[in-house]
Amino acid sequence: MVNSTGNNVLLSVRGLTVEFRIPRGILRAVDDVYLDIYEGEVLGLAGESGCGKSVLAHAILKIVDPNGYIKSGKVIFKENGREIDILSLSKEELRKFRWSKIAIVFQGALNSFNPVIRIRDHFIDTVQDHRGRVSSSDIIKESSKFLEEVLLDASRVLGMYPHELSGGMKQRTLIALSFILGPRLVILDEPTSALDVLTQKFIIRLLKKIHEKTGLT
Ligand SMILES: Nc1ncnc2c1ncn2[C@@H]1O[C@H](COP(=O)(O)OP(=O)(O)O)[C@@H](O)[C@H]1O
Ligand SMILES: [Mg+2]
Structure with a gap:
């Protein structure tokens, strides 16, 4: 499928339904969601707290809390005419896929840094985990750019x-860090909600600038 600007679909969500087992029964957090994201597109999901934005963002990468499961649906990532059925990837395939094709920054991820590891080593570990033996100085150079x-x-x-x-x-x-592996799509789950209003505006402006420069989705 091609949109009005001639871009291709990058990610296609088809009838995605996610449920959780809760003491009172079953809670359906994401109900039959259909969504197409085009190359170069910026897509914002709005909705009141608890409506399922975070659960959806995670389920796209087959990440679900232990008491939950993906009940039905498909998530297709398209690249160079090849279709990858994300939900059917193995754990190991998903690990590689994450960050390198689709990067996701969790809500509340500000606490996801390992407190005893310097920022430089977060960058080095992320790259080496995906690309193997890349020299630290190359990684530092690249990280500095971002x-x-x-x-x-x-x-x-x-x-x-x-x-x-x-x-x-x-x-x-x-x-x-989410840009370091050159992903095709970056999912930011409430990138600004933990911040004060001025910082929020600043980050939105930065994201716009990066988007204009890279055409990244
Ligand atoms: N592990 C879980 N167990 C039970 N319910 C959950 C779990 N995770 C999320 N939920 C519920 O799923 C719904 C959607 O949550 P969420 O996607 O975090 O909302 P938001 O749109 O604010 O990001 C909420 O009702 C939430 O309570
Ligand atoms: Mg949320």
Whole structure:
């Protein structure tokens, strides 16, 4: 399928339904969702708290809490005419797929940094985990580029521990980290809700700038 600007569908969600087992029975958090995301598109999902935005964002990458399951539906990722049925990927295939094709920054991910690991090693571990033996200095060079892109002083931030960063700096660092493997799609789950209003505006502006520059989805 092609949209009005001639772009192709990158991700297609078809009838996705996610349920959780709860003490009172079954809770359907995502109910028969259909969604197409086109290359280069920016898509925002709005909805009141608890309507299923986070559950949907995770289920796209087959991530569901232990008491939940994907009841039905398909998620198809299309690249160079090849279709990948995400929900049928094995654990190992998914691990590779995540970050390199689709990056997701969780809501509340500000606490997902390992507190005893410097920022530079978060970048190095992420890249080496996916690409194998890449030299640290190459990774640092690449990371610096992305950190500067979100207007952080890379030489300073890379040497810091997570707790030394403010909330806004952490969020920007996470965004830089999510871009490091060159994903085709970045899913940001409430990237700004934990931040003050000024920082929120600043991050939205940055995301717009990155999007205009890279055409990333
Ligand atoms: N592990 C879980 N067990 C039971 N219910 C859950 C679980 N995770 C999420 N939910 C419920 O699913 C619904 C959707 O949650 P969520 O996707 O986090 O909403 P939001 O749109 O605010 O991101 C909510 O009613 C929430 O309580
Ligand atoms: Mg949410």
